Amino acid sequence: MTLSLKAHLTGHIRAGNIDPALALVLETVAANCLRISTLVSKGALAAIIGSAGTGNVQGEEQKKLDVISNDLLLGGNAWTGALAGMASEELDHPHATGFDDAPYLLLFDPLDGSSNIDVNVSIGTIFSVLPHKTGLNPALDEAYLIKGRDQAAAGYCVYGPQTTLVLSFGHGVQAFTLDRENGEFVLVEAAMRIPAATKEYSINASNQRHWEPPMQRYISELLAGKEGPRGKDFNMRWIGSMVADVHRVLTRGGIFTYPRDRREADKPGKLRLMYEANPMSYLVEQAHGKATNALENILDIQPTKLHQRVSVVLGSAEEVDVVTSYHTAG
Ligand code: AHG
Ligand code: MN
Numbered sequence: 001m002t003l004s005l006k007a008h009l010t011g012h013i014r015a016g017n018i019d020p021a022l023a024l025v026l027e028t029v030a031a032n033c034l035r036i037s038t039l040v041s042k043g044a045l046a047a048i049i050g051s052a053g054t055g056n057v058q059g060e061e062q063k064k065l066d067v068i069s070n071d072l073l074l075g076g077n078a079w080t081g082a083l084a085g086m087a088s089e090e091l092d093h094p095h096a097t098g099f100d101d102a103p104y105l106l107l108f109d110p111l112d113g114s115s116n117i118d119v120n121v122s123i124g125t126i127f128s129v130l131p132h133k134t135g136l137n138p139a140l141d142e143a144y145l146i147k148g149r150d151q152a153a154a155g156y157c158v159y160g161p162q163t164t165l166v167l168s169f170g171h172g173v174q175a176f177t178l179d180r181e182n183g184e185f186v187l188v189e190a191a192m193r194i195p196a197a198t199k200e201y202s203i204n205a206s207n208q209r210h211w212e213p214p215m216q217r218y219i220s221e222l223l224a225g226k227e228g229p230r231g232k233d234f235n236m237r238w239i240g241s242m243v244a245d246v247h248r249v250l251t252r253g254g255i256f257t258y259p260r261d262r263r264e265a266d267k268p269g270k271l272r273l274m275y276e277a278n279p280m281s282y283l284v285e286q287a288h289g290k291a292t293n294a295l296e297n298i299l300d301i302q303p304t305k306l307h308q309r310v311s312v313v314l315g316s317a318e319e320v321d322v323v324t325s326y327h328t329a330g
């Protein structure tokens with residue numbers, strides 16, 4: 001028997017595991033991801049390929065699909081009455097919905113893996129749902145500066161050979177694949193689990209000369225393989241879309257890292273805490289993996305800025321422990 005996302009959420013409402021407002025938020029996000037997926041699958045036919053000719057607050061050039069996905073998620077999620085506001089990688093400041101006393105806030109990386117759009121490689125949408133503290137203005141950054149540990153839900157939708165939605169609201173991690181003919185996300189994995197041990201790692205090795213000494217040590221030990229201190233061979237995979245690299249880690253284990261490096265003393269890493277690191281770390285912990293900034297658990301970091309960046313080390317627990325111990329030793 002197949003179970004749709006809607007049926008799955010309804011079952012959890014009845015069990016008292018999720019409140020109807022949060023379920024509505026998740027269902028609405030999924031419906032909008034379905035629309036993005038349709039555009040992605042059409043590519044040049046839907047005029048979504050190429051640069052938008054604009055830049056974002058991150059200092060990046062925006063692709064057409066970055067802007068289209070952002071607008072679609074903003075417009076498509078505003079109506080539920082369950083969200084007081086939304087924040088996005090592509091917006092300087094949050095967007096208030098007008099429902100000032102609504103219980104939740106939605107944060108998203110509307111399109112992750114921008115450099116892979118034009119070359120037909122997996123990309124995705126990453127999202128985080130935070131509680132909205134009554135009294136805090138949802139149009140101001142401060143309302144969103146909440147630790148990842150306090151997320152009400154998090155997830156992503158990967159647009160690959162299949163479109164798959166992966167989410168958690170604190171009861172494990174479930175995956176739903178889009179049945180395009182029926183316009184429905186169907187449960188394909190009820191409890192994703194990251195094995196503690198792995199032989200696969202994921203890092204942009206072109207930055208090697210900039211890494212700090214503990215990361216240099218860790219990767220050189222993996223490269224030494226069976227003959228080195230780790231006593232086993234490791235394989236490497238780097239897609240260049242965090243969403244796809246983390247999906248692989250959630251599916252079969254592995255360690256993914258985008259470390260801080262010595263070029264950017266004022267910029268601790270490339271990835272964004274609120275739109276990328278927090279939601280992915282929540283999923284990874286729910287799937288029995290670990291996620292740190294090489295020093296402490298990402299979910300315990302108190303955000304100070306909406307567009308804050310962070311060093312990311314996540315995935316199979318044994319490897320995350322090794323990397324973290326190299327950084328905290330001495
Ligand atoms: P985005 O496309 O949302 O700006 O994020 C891109 C990020 C992330 O998806 C990926 O892990 C990383 O950038 C890739 O960086 P490299 O270009 O160094 O491979
Ligand atoms: Mn970007």
Ligand code: MN
Pocket residue numbers: 109111112113242276
């Ligand atoms: Mn991203």
Ligand code: MN
Pocket residue numbers: 066089109110111112113114
């Ligand atoms: Mn993005």
